[in-house]
Structure formats: C-alpha cells, structure tokens
Amino acid sequence: MVDVGRGQLLDIVPGRSSTEPMVWLANKGKPWCDQVRFASLDLSGPYRKVFKLMTPGAVQVADPFHLVKVRHEAPCIRRRVRDPPLRAVAAVR
Numbered sequence: 001m002v003d004v005g006r007g008q009l010l011d012i013v014p015g016r017s018s019t020e021p022m023v024w025l026a027n028k029g030k031p032w033c034d035q036v037r038f039a040s041l042d043l044s045g046p047y048r049k050v051f052k053l054m055t056p057g058a059v060q061v062a063d064p065f066h067l068v069k070v071r072h073e074a075p076c077i078r079r080r081v082r083d084p085p086l087r088a089v090a091a092v093r
Helices: 020-026 030-034 046-053 064-082
Strands: 038-041 057-063
Touching: 020 030, 020 046, 030 046, 038 046
Parallel strands: 038 057
Antiparallel strands: none
C-alpha cells in the first residue's frame, strides 16, 4: 500500500487474495478509508473487490506497469488464437 500523493510506502500486505488487503484497510478504520480518493491497482478481480467494498468513493485506475504489460502481451495472445499450432500438442501428465 502506497500513498502516491506523498510518495510514501504505507505497508507491504502479503498474499494475492482479497482477504489480507481487506483486513489491512479494516484496521485503518472507516474514516481513514473514506479519505481515499483514488486506488491505483492491477485491476485483478480480488483487488477490485477490496477497493470497491472498503473504499467505495475511490476511483479505481490501472497502474502504469500493468497497463504496459497488458498492452505488450495482447498481440501475442491474439496471434496464438488466430494462428493455432499446425500439429496437435499432447498434454503431459
């Protein structure tokens, strides 16, 4: 969690689910959460859920790193869908 306006690291919240950040924000309290105006995140489902529930007044925006990453990967994904392999690929168990 980072205060982007002040450029200050607030905390490193472990895990990749919505549970840990939701607990972290709950511990900060509703008055603190109500002051959050923007939430910059990777727009994954669990994180969107956290900020929607805990900071409903905040505008969610995608962070620049993940925007560039998605933009860079999109042509590769389209190419795989458009041009599937010429031979079947067996799944290995």
